Amino acid sequence: MRIDGVPVVTEAYPKTVRLVTTARLREAALAALADTAEELAELAEIEGATSARLTAQSTGISGLAANELVYDVPHAHFINASFAYAKPRQPNRFNGGHRGAWYSALASETCLTEIAFHMGNFLADAGDFNAAVDYAELFSSLSGELLDLRQSPDHPALHLDKAIGYPAGNALADHVRAAALNGIVYPSVRHPGGTCFAVLRPAAVQSVRQGGVFRLVWSGEREPRVERVK
DSSP states (O other), rough: EEEEEEEEEEEEEEEEEEEEEEGGGGOOGGGGGOOSHHHHHHHHHHTTOHHHHHHHHHHHBTTTTTGGGGOSSHHHHHHHHHHHHOOOTTTTTTOSSSOEEEEESSHHHHHHHHHHHHHHHHHHHOHHHEEEEEEEEEEEEEEEEEGGGGGGGGGGGGGGSSSHHHHHHHHHHHHHHHHTHHHHEESSSSTOOEEEEESSSGGOOOOEEEEEEEEEEEEESEEEEEEEEO
């Protein structure tokens, strides 16, 4: 089987890694605002009215049905949030503004390179290369049918220019979802030799568990210093 000239493979990866900011691992900020469990429940209800993840889990949102999400599995909220919190004005390589994706890699170094690139752009726009952000590893397994862009390194979806690569990647991802594949495996655009995944179906993200923590520190330069946090 091929999609847009790209082959489909059936493979299994017992350990892939995604990096998320540690702010997402901390106790909910609402807890400090409530004196009792009843007050916390009321505040949570108010938060839920504006939470894309909770809305998606309850009724679905544009581009994402509630029955596509996962429930009663470890770290389900991380999985669901990656699909529910899409940014309409900031599409990614394989997802647009109405539906997210679970991006991961075979190695933490690949994730760090990708994050450093995008955070570098953000800090450049802000005009200040001074920041420190902690990222935690989330390991997961992945298997099933995947579109294999490693065999098509010149595909437009892998173009360095986002204005070319992202529209092509989004169009390709639409075809992949229509074919009921689990996602796309592709060579990292920012980390030579790295392998990345764009998982397009929440149920395809399996056995999520937490790993270590990295700290990225920018001290006036575009390239950050990377430290392991003990």
